[in-house]
Amino acid sequence: MIIIKEGNKQVAQKSNAERFKMIAKTMFGLEEVLAAELKELGAEDITPVTRAVTFTGTMETLYKANYCCRTALAILKPFAEFEANDEQELYDNVYKIEWEHILDVDATFFIESAANSKIFTNSYYAALKTKDAIVDRFRSMFGKRPSIDTENPTYKFNIHIFQNHVTLLMNSSGESLHKRGYRQAVGIAPINEVLAAGLIQLSGWKADCSFFDPMCGSGTLLIEAAMFANNIPAQYYRRNFAFMRWKEFSILDWKRVKERADREIREFEYEIWGSDIDMGVLQQAETNLKYAKLHHDVMLYNESIETKEPPEGECIIITNPPYGERIAVEDLNSMYTMIGNTFKNLYGDGKTAWLITSDFEAMKNIGLRPSRKIHLFNGPLECRFLKFDLYSGSKKDRYK
Numbered sequence: 001m002i003i004i005k006e007g008n009k010q011v012a013q014k015s016n017a018e019r020f021k022m023i024a025k026t027m028f029g030l031e032e033v034l035a036a037e038l039k040e041l042g043a044e045d046i047t048p049v050t051r052a053v054t055f056t057g058t059m060e061t062l063y064k065a066n067y068c069c070r071t072a073l074a075i076l077k078p079f080a081e082f083e084a085n086d087e088q089e090l091y092d093n094v095y096k097i098e099w100e101h102i103l104d105v106d107a108t109f110f111i112e113s114a115a116n117s118k119i120f121t122n123s124y125y126a127a128l129k130t131k132d133a134i135v136d137r138f139r140s141m142f143g144k145r146p147s148i149d150t151e152n153p154t155y156k157f158n159i160h161i162f163q164n165h166v167t168l169l170m171n172s173s174g175e176s177l178h179k180r181g182y183r184q185a186v187g188i189a190p191i192n193e194v195l196a197a198g199l200i201q202l203s204g205w206k207a208d209c210s211f212f213d214p215m216c217g218s219g220t221l222l223i224e225a226a227m228f229a230n231n232i233p234a235q236y237y238r239r240n241f242a243f244m245r246w247k248e249f250s251i252l253d254w255k256r257v258k259e260r261a262d263r264e265i266r267e268f269e270y271e272i273w274g275s276d277i278d279m280g281v282l283q284q285a286e287t288n289l290k291y292a293k294l295h296h297d298v299m300l301y302n303e304s305i306e307t308k309e310p311p312e313g314e315c316i317i318i319t320n321p322p323y324g325e326r327i328a329v330e331d332l333n334s335m336y337t338m339i340g341n342t343f344k345n346l347y348g349d350g351k352t353a354w355l356i357t358s359d360f361e362a363m364k365n366i367g368l369r370p371s372r373k374i375h376l377f378n379g380p381l382e383c384r385f386l387k388f389d390l391y392s393g394s395k396k397d398r399y400k
Contacts, residue, residue: 016059016250019044023076023169024053024065029376029385030198034071041068059248062172063257066241070197070224070234073176076158076169083164085119087129090166094133097168102247105142108149109134112171115161123161130159130168154245174242181237182223182292185284190217191320191356195378196224197234199318199385202374203354209270210311214342215319216274216300219285225318226294229268233261237292268297275301275308305342310351317353332362340366343388351390358383 022043026034031048035055038046041064043055057065065075080097084090103109113127120126135145146154156171178194199221205211207229213221227234235241243249276282279302289295301308310317321339322332336359343353343366357363358381372387 016248016253019056019058021045021054021056021078022062022065023078024055024069025073025076026051026053026071027073027192027195027198027377029374030071030194030202033198033201034069036201037069037071038065041065059250060253060257062243063254064261066173066177066243067235067258068233068261069177070228071194071201072173072234073178073194074171074173075177076171078167078169080168082166084161084166085164087120087125090120090126091129091133093166094130094168095137097137099134099137100141102170103146103155104247105138105144105146107146107154107245108152109146109155109157110148110150110153111157111159113159113161117161117163119164120161126161127159130157156242170242170246172241172243172246174240177235179238180235181239183218183220183288184291185218185287191220192378193220193224195376196220196320197228198376199320199354199356200225200228202385203316203318203352203387205316205318207268207270209314209316211270211272212310212315212317213274213319214305214308214310214317215321216276216285217278217281217320219274219288219298219300221318221320222272222274222285222298223288223292223294226268226272226289226297227292229270229272230294230297231264231266233258236262271311272298273301273311274298275303275305277302277304306338306346309346314350315352317347317351319354320356332359333365336362336365337367340368343368343390347390349391353388353390354385355388356383356385360384 024034024038028051031051031053035046035048035053038053038055041061043057043061043065045056047054062075062077065072082093084093111127111130113123115123115126131148138145156174158169158171160167160169178192180193211225216222274285282300282302285300286295289298321335339355347353356376356378358378363384363386368388370386371389374385376383376385
């Protein structure tokens with residue numbers, strides 16, 4: 001039973017069929033993509049905000065969002081809201097919540113905090129006061145208290161403070177949802193799985209033609225493309241979610257959600273190719289593909305982007321070249337010139353190329369005018385996702 005505070009009274013949430021508000025966290029620039037995913041899953045009252053999407057649904061919706069959303073980092077369930085004008089008021093309001101209905105005395109928990117407030121300038125201290133109020137309530141009622149576990153807690157709580165408004169949320173995902181479970185071998189600077197899935201959806205690819213990553217590294221874009229093309233749920237390879245340890249968890253509802261989603265897996269009719277000049281990272285890609293049982297769906301080539309032609313016919317190219325941040329590149333300008341020349345000379349009509357980069361100066365050396373620029377972040381790095389419509393011959397000849 002979860003206690004939700006409404007005004008001055010506390011209301012018990014009694015049924016898994018009841019609708020309630022949730023927040024899905026994502027990366028900057030992927031909010032609309034995630035909103036579309038949630039709508040397809042049956043969520044309602046969907047509102048994109050910065051780096052998140054708010055929505056309403058049932059516990060079944062919460063299970064679906066965790067299992068199927070490719071661009072969500074976490075699904076949070078708000079359960080208490082109040083105002084606090086100082087530390088004591090924060091402590092008192094947290095203490096009043098009937099925590100014994102949420103977690104057992106033998107459970108473990110952890111609190112993450114975020115504050116944008118002139119009152120609570122130290123978010124860590126706000127989390128500490130919240131923790132004190134929880135354990136003090138348990139001590140007064142049972143003579144013992146739940147323990148803190150930073151690695152694998154039974155419950156992961158979030159406290160968000162905006163000025164004097166406090167919201168407490170339960171993290172239903174546990175570990176970030178970008179940790180799909182298929183990555184067994186990791187390169188030096190692998191792209192985040194959620195960002196990779198977001199790039200694929202932002203490109204507009206509908207799995208209706210072939211896919212090619214000519215600088216594929218350890219294969220994250222390839223795996224996300226294969227999962228999308230075969231309609232494999234985002235967390236198909238993952239075994240644990242935080243909601244499985246909640247008191248209100250229904251294993252029957254969860255199994256039903258999972259089985260329905262798994263029945264929608266399909267065959268992909270086109271080709272997915274990846275190439276890289278580095279044999280070491282290509283072997284990592286092969287390891288990850290084999291673990292995901294997608295090695296028969298993806299072809300890998302140990303070739304440079306300069307020489308490896310994409311699959312014949314209509315094809316979308318998406319790649320994540322080195323930025324010079326975590327992978328050293330002797331001359332970024334020359335590398336981007338080479339990429340541009342490859343786009344112009346090796347790829348022809350029917351091809352669309354997308355490239356993500358954080359180097360806004362070096363990208364000018366591509367020598368092609370992008371038909372679209374999308375503002376994104378890759379971790380702390382501000383990026384642009386660039387679209388190039390490719391054609392054979394000169395631009396002048398094209399329009400004759």
